[in-house]
Amino acid sequence: MQLRPKLIALVALMAVAVGCSVAFFLWSLEAVTRVRFENPWLLWFLPVAGMGVVWLYHRHGGDSEGGNNLILDRLHDPGGGVPRRMAPLVLFGTLVTHLFGGSAGREGTAVQMGGSIASAVARQFRLDAAQLPALLMAGVAAGFGAVFGTPLAGAVFAVEVVMIGRPKLRALPVCLLASYLGDWTCRAWGVGHAHYHIDGVAGPLGAGYLDLGMVGKVALAAVAFGLVGWLFAAVCHWLSAGLKRWIPNPVWRPAVGGVGVIVLFLIVGRADYLGLGVWSPDPAAVTLASLFESPGSHPWAWLWKLAFTAVTVSSGFKGGEVTPLFFIGAALGSALAGLLGAPPELFAGLGMVAVFAGASNTPVASTLMGIELFGLGYALPIALACGVAFLCSGHAGIYPSQRFALKKPFWRRPR
Template sequence: MSTFSKLLPSVKLISFKYLLRNAAYVIPMAIAIGSMVALFLWLLHWAISFRFTHPYLLYALPVAGVAIWYVYKAWGANAERGNNLIMDEIHTPGGGVPKRMAPLVLAATVITHLFGGSAGREGTAVQIGGSIAQFFSKLFKLNAIDTRIMLTAGIAAGFGAVFGTPLAGAIFALEVLTIGRIQYDALLACLVAAIVGDMTVSAWGIHHTAYHIDIIPKAVGYFTFDSILLLKVIIASVAFGLASRLFATAVHSVKATMTKLIKIEWLIPVIGGIIIIALTFINGKPDYLSLGVDAEYPGAITIPSAFANGGADTWSWLWKTIYTAVTLGTGFKGGEVTPLFYIGATLGNTLSLLMDAPVSLFAALGFIAVFAGATNTPLACTLMGVELFGGEYVLFFAVACFTAYYCSGSSGIYSAQRIAVPKTAVKS
């Protein structure tokens, strides 16, 4: 018997014990994250519904901004850095992720949406995941390597739970850290965490929005191929990538400009709130406030409405970009991903009419591709397309996400994201 054959049982036993040990840490952590995300989603739904019936709350958005600023100034410390802090801790362990990050961002995000700020929810879920993961790492006295895996799994649990896409959540947590490289040592932990987190949210009775793509008689599916439609998808995906780049640039630019021009910090959210109120007056409708998932009134432009003919205006995607850049760039809390879904779906709706293409398919492609370009996570977003819309058009999903990824520039919405392999070998 060879030496390898003799060692094989021992290697298998060690691997099995390691997997069991990781599961013992990850599963309770994911249940805690899923439970807190469920609470967050319930509170978020309540806040948005309450504002629908009390629209005058929008006028208090500047005051809400000051309250958020004060709370973070008094108790936030490094929690203000949000997702970027968690990513930096995974790359280079330092001071850790504070426990207060989870309740602070949860409350601040609910307040942002209660008063009409245009933001998302992924950032909050990821920060909840990172904060709770750090707590469990300290509780179990894990070493630096295991803590990094737990933090990565915390991202996966938060993301998978908030959107109901566990597979995409697991891959997102691995892919978002470094452009061009995925470290697979945390893959199983991320997958377990994302699945358990999603199951926990469902167990609490929280349901996610369902989307639907109309059946296309001749398309790129499992058995058929339409080259003209594929060409239209590629052209549209270039636009999706440019929209991703515009969004990331806008958010960073608003924040940098406000910080440079306004020296009194608490005035920044005040001005941001006033701008949002003014934009709503200019538009004459509240469609670009908050998440953009539920309709405030019949005929409102929402993400689901973008999947139908006439479900978006020509410039809905640009208005949402402006609203969200102002909201997040002036200190309000939330995430970028749901606004990116809105931008992508409404842009896809507009492009489908211009290119005589299937509306629901192009809305779905924009939904995932703009997100892919802004976060530099094309693989995770392709899988998200399959989880949300079905696998029949997976080739379209992949083409859209990877095309948008290459057209979105070298950076994205996360400043802590590192570049391992540049998108192109051409140096600019």
């Protein structure tokens, strides 16, 4: 792929627009989350809110209902591109999900806004069909890099997620440009990102953590991370297929899902597993941040978050899965550290990125994300955990439109 001046200029223009959109999204997400914490009664209206969003998509969304999988389908076959309406619809739908307490993420919103804006720029400036996939991948990179503040991981995610085992490396230069520029633009608006820390670095690249005993512990935990990533994807696919079969009218599915979330909340008796899960005004709440500060104190938090999120996203609510997967992975890593006699903060960090690696089938991007989040001093254990989790997570990831150029050992090749 030739990096023509026109393509470079369009990538830069698009990345700035995506960075601004993600900044507005993150600011709005923080605002609606605060409103929900101040008004916990909003949860009781989650079923109705979900019905309204799905009705809006059904009536006016067109192909936008395809979400992240539509972006991947267009990368395989550009076709008609991505609808412009996808960006405002997914932004509105995600904010509604979080305002009323649905357990969802934010990467899906950023990726879809990036793809939608990239496709709109391509149409406006009549970009030829050969260069459209590169611009779409750059849009994905800009959205992912900006929403998490991990531009290197965002660029690699965009080229890795399309075809497992055969990354689209020709598009990597434009994805790097877009991801770093999108992240820079988002930060320029004063939007910050959550920071997580692992205390203590042992040797260069974390080599001191990899004596024979620790290698075994990391590998064993990584098997669990991969299996839980597979479990999450499998439960989501099973629930989604079941709801489509049992409830033909899509507008009623989020009503059932919303009731399911409320029932789970009543069983648990706590609001810890609602919403994004990154922070809470309640100092005793289980959050992604607390899993690093008070490791090992909530051994089943990962399972509760998995259940809340699977019910939410499978029934049609908008958002994404990645941040809940971070929560699930950090909680599982923290619990396993106590069983294995391992450093709890390290295993919380490993689980945070390795469960995502397994569920998304993006081990390289997940490794780079871990390095960007926690530092180069943990590179080797992060790479080991993400690699093993990827191998142990099967082929049914959270993005059904992914294609595979390799077969994982011990798993049946997908049809």
